[in-house]
Amino acid sequence: MPSTVALSVARYRPEQESEPTFQTYEIPFRKDWVVLDALNYVKDTMDGSLSYRWSCRMGVCGSCGMKVNGTPKLTCATFLSEHMPGPIRIEPLDNFPVVRDLVVDLTDFVRKLKQVKPWIVRKEEKPLAEGEYLQTPAELEAYKQFSMCINCMLCYSACPIYGLEPSFIGPAAIALAQRYNLDSRDQGASERLKLMSEDDGIWQCTFVGECTEVCPKHVDPAGAIQQYKLSGATQWVKSLLLPWGTR
Amino acid sequence: MGYTVKADPHYTLYHPRWYRRRMSVWWWLHNRAYAFFVLREITSVFVAFTALLYLWQIRALIQGPQAYEQFLARLKTPLFLTLDTVAFLFVLFHAITWFNLTPKAMVVRMGGKRVPDWAIIGVNYAAWIVLSGAVAFLLLRG
Amino acid sequence: MLKRITPLLWLLFSAGGTVAAFFLPVHLLLTGLAFPLGWLEAPRYEILQRLLAHPVTRLYLFVLVSLPLFHWAHRFRYTLYDGLQLKHLTVLIAVLCYGTALAGTAMAAYLLWSIP
Numbered sequence: 001m002p003s004t005v006a007l008s009v010a011r012y013r014p015e016q017e018s019e020p021t022f023q024t025y026e027i028p029f030r031k032d033w034v035v036l037d038a039l040n041y042v043k044d045t046m047d048g049s050l051s052y053r054w055s056c057r058m059g060v061c062g063s064c065g066m067k068v069n070g071t072p073k074l075t076c077a078t079f080l081s082e083h084m085p086g087p088i089r090i091e092p093l094d095n096f097p098v099v100r101d102l103v104v105d106l107t108d109f110v111r112k113l114k115q116v117k118p119w120i121v122r123k124e125e126k127p128l129a130e131g132e133y134l135q136t137p138a139e140l141e142a143y144k145q146f147s148m149c150i151n152c153m154l155c156y157s158a159c160p161i162y163g164l165e166p167s168f169i170g171p172a173a174i175a176l177a178q179r180y181n182l183d184s185r186d187q188g189a190s191e192r193l194k195l196m197s198e199d200d201g202i203w204q205c206t207f208v209g210e211c212t213e214v215c216p217k218h219v220d221p222a223g224a225i226q227q228y229k230l231s232g233a234t235q236w237v238k239s240l241l242l243p244w245g246t247r
Numbered sequence: 248m249g250y251t252v253k254a255d256p257h258y259t260l261y262h263p264r265w266y267r268r269r270m271s272v273w274w275w276l277h278n279r280a281y282a283f284f285v286l287r288e289i290t291s292v293f294v295a296f297t298a299l300l301y302l303w304q305i306r307a308l309i310q311g312p313q314a315y316e317q318f319l320a321r322l323k324t325p326l327f328l329t330l331d332t333v334a335f336l337f338v339l340f341h342a343i344t345w346f347n348l349t350p351k352a353m354v355v356r357m358g359g360k361r362v363p364d365w366a367i368i369g370v371n372y373a374a375w376i377v378l379s380g381a382v383a384f385l386l387l388r389g
Numbered sequence: 390m391l392k393r394i395t396p397l398l399w400l401l402f403s404a405g406g407t408v409a410a411f412f413l414p415v416h417l418l419l420t421g422l423a424f425p426l427g428w429l430e431a432p433r434y435e436i437l438q439r440l441l442a443h444p445v446t447r448l449y450l451f452v453l454v455s456l457p458l459f460h461w462a463h464r465f466r467y468t469l470y471d472g473l474q475l476k477h478l479t480v481l482i483a484v485l486c487y488g489t490a491l492a493g494t495a496m497a498a499y500l501l502w503s504i505p
Contacts, residue, residue: 014264070278097265105265141361160281163270164471203395206467207348208284226352229399236396275472288468294409295461295489297417298454302493304420305450305500308441312434323425331421338417342410352403379415385440386419386432 005029005080006087007038009050012098020098023047024087035075035090036064039102052102059216062152066102067091072154072214093157095166109153112169115195116177121188139184146179146224148217155211155221167200171211171221174202178224181231193232202228290341293334300331346371391483398463398487405460412453447501455494462486 004026012020025042033041036054043050054064057076064075069089080088096104126133155171162168177196181189196202205225212222271277275285307318321327349371350364391398424431432440440446466486469475475482 012266014266020266094268095270097262097267099262099265105262138360160270160274160284161471163274164474197392197395199392199395203399206284206288206464206471207351208281209348210280210284213280220351223351226348227354230352230403233396233400233403237400270474272474285468285472288464288472291461291464291468294405294413294457295465297409297413297421298457298461299493300421301416301450302454302497302500305441305454305497308434308437309500309504315434315437319425319431322421328422328425331417331425335414335417335421338409338413341406342414345406345410375411375414378411382412382415383419387429 002029002085005038005084007042008087008089009039009042009102010089010091011050011101012092013049014100022089029080029084031079031081033080035066035068035073035078035080035088038080038088039075039090050102051100060150062150065093065152065154065157067093067157072157074152074154074216077216093153095157095159095163096153104153106153108166109151109156109170109172112173113151113176116169116173116192117188118176118180120180120183120186121191122185123187133185135184142184143179143182146175146182146219146221149176149179149219149221150217152216154214154216158210158214160208160210161204161206165200165204168204169196169201171205171225172219174205174228175219175221175224178228181228189231190235193235196228196232197236202232205229287340287344290337290344293337294341296330296334297338300334342375346375398459401456401459402463403460405456405458405463408452409457409460413457416453441504447504451494451497451501454497455490458490458493459487462490 005028007025007027008022009025010020011023025046027038027041027046030037036057039050039052039054043052052064052066052075054076055061056063059074059077062074065072066075067073067090068075068078069083070091072093075090090102092098092102092104096106096108099105149172151172153172156162159168159171162170174196177192180186181192202225205222207222207226209222212220215221275281304318307314322331346368350362350367353367355362355367419429423429441450463486466482469482470479
């Protein structure tokens with residue numbers, strides 16, 4: 001294995017340039033380093049002006065999402081050795097505005113997440129005196145996979161529909177909505193369906209499937225969306241045939 | 248909640264210095280997965296082609312034996328043989344991708360556990376063989 | 390208006406895709422390749438006429454033509470919209486796609502109904 005590797009890092013400094021550029025850094029190669037280690041090395045010893053997000057460095061916070069050689073990845077979970085020989089291209093996530101260097105603005109996602117009501121919605125709150133909600137393992141299994149989302153936004157970067165139609169609610173938001181729909185404690189499915197039935201809701205998705213491919217937590221947002229489509233369509237048929245029934 | 252958040256075409260805060268990348272018209276050529284996706288979607292054109300071919304056949308059948316002979320003769324021309332070969336490959340591609348993706352949309356639970364994907368795909372292929380066999384039998388028994 | 394019936398359009402797309410997946414490959418293989426190329430003996434006109442006399446056959450053929458057309462309409466509409474980014478033509482595309490599917494369905498219904 002060579003002793004150094006080249007990192008080709010996207011730079012964007014709005015105060016001095018109007019378009020992003022690439023800057024190459026030659027760094028030592030260590031087989032146990034991840035891309036985040038490499039970026040930290042650059043920032044600590046070579047170029048303190050490089051800006052990027054990171055936090056837990058162990059794949060649970062969702063902060064360090066970036067494109068490595070064109071694929072959205074968590075940089076704390078991507079080994080340099082997987083992309084040898086260099087140069088390794090590091091760019092900010094697609095489909096979000098670039099604030100600076102590798103930092104993107106995620107306000108759009110946060111706004112959409114709030115819209116899908118990612119919390120237990122009850123028609124009537126259960127009083128404390130009645131005790132806790134009981135849930136069987138089977139009921140937990142129904143939604144557990146979708147609860148693994150760490151909001152890292154790799155799926156939004158991979159989704160071409162989100163890139164083409166910025167108003168699309170997007171994979172993670174829909175998966176999280178479905179996580180609550182399938183939760184036995186929740187009674188808010190019909191409320192969420194109202195939002196999801198909009199033009200930029202679940203029907204915008206054409207099942208490209210890239211979101212599931214890049215998800216580091218195996219949430220399978222594509223699956224969540226297709227299941228949501230089926231349940232949404234079934235709900236629509238039911239509401240046609242039985243207009244007086246409400247969920 | 249006293250206010251509603253509306254879907255806004257200006258989907259982020261307006262900030263003049265943020266760099267917004269435009270998506271190229273050739274976005275679907277940028278990686279293998281996207282190209283595969285578009286190829287998969289194009290199969291729908293050949294699905295429609297086949298449906299229309301059948302519509303044409305039905306019409307020819309109704310018009311009488313001569314019209315039907317004409318139809319059969321047309322199908323033997325190199326143009327239609329080529330079209331049909333290409334269409335068949337795409338329709339096959341549609342069937343395979345469709346069966347492989349079914350378990351994503353339909354979650355079947357038996358005895359509390361989710362039926363594994365390969366089982367659902369297997370059932371699809373088995374049904375495909377049975378149904379195709381039935382159609383072939385009806386058309387070939389003479 | 391299209392928004393209100395989107396679930397229906399998706400159901401038609403799904404049903405059409407399923408019919409297309411299960412039945413179109415064998416039909417196209419036989420009708421488009423095996424029979425014209427002589428690999429297998431094509432059914433004679435009288436046999437097909439007899440098959441066509443059954444109302445079940447007519448229903449089957451109606452479904453075989455109509456649903457795949459709706460499948461194409463829905464999918465092609467999104468392909469044009471996303472792939473070629475023809476957003477400004479969205480209404481025109483929808484009308485052309487679903488209109489064609491409706492026309493094909495109507496034609497199939499007329500033909501299959503008019504057989505004695």
